[in-house]
Amino acid sequence: MSLDVVRRTVVRTGRVVCFLGWYATRLVLANLVVAREILTPGWRLRPAIVRVPLTEVSDTEVVLMALCVGLTPGTLAVAVRTSPPVLFVHGMYADDPDGFRREIGELEQKLLLAARPVGRGPAGPAPAVGDVDGR
Template sequence: MSADVGRRAVVRTGRILRFLGWFAARLVVANLVVAREILTPGWRLCPAIVRVPLPGASSTEVVLTALCVGLTPGTLTVAVRTSPPVLFVHGMYADDPDGFRRQIVELQRNLLSAVRPVGRRPAGPAPAAGDPDGR
């Protein structure tokens, strides 16, 4: 095994472990928020469906993003468009659609940095606030 292949394997393993730790923390927080909602009904519930563009994502990356969204309590992927790649995500706490969209884009970026080969850039920038195509 060449030194370059070994270095890429170490970097990729580190990225995957970093994503798993980040995602596990996100899952714990999401579970606590949902548990609080159950214990104190009407606390902060503000459901909405938000359009989340995924520029530059392959079909596999779109599926992985949708699966991670579905694993997170309080969120659910309700539709997927493949060309251009877009997720429609239902969130129980989407009182700020732009902020909710940024959370999904952050999830996607962290996921892509873990699954893409070393040297390939994560997804493009999130849509600007107020962008008509961002909703």
């Protein structure tokens, strides 16, 4: 095995471990927010469906994005468009669509960095376009 293959394997493994740690933290925090909503009276919910443009992604990467969004409490991928790649995400706390879109964009960048081979990092951010607001 060449030294380059070993280096790429180590770098990719590190990226995957970093993503899993970051995502696990995000998952725990989202669970705590939803649990607080259930256990305390009051309406802090600001649901909306937000249009999130994706960077140049493969079909597999779109599926991984939709799965990660769907696994996170309080969010759900409700529709996907492949050309251009767009994810429509329902968020329980999406009172700021641009901020919500940035959070999903951060997930996409970190996921693509972990999922893609070393040397092919995530592309630049997709242009922000309008959203469908559920309020």
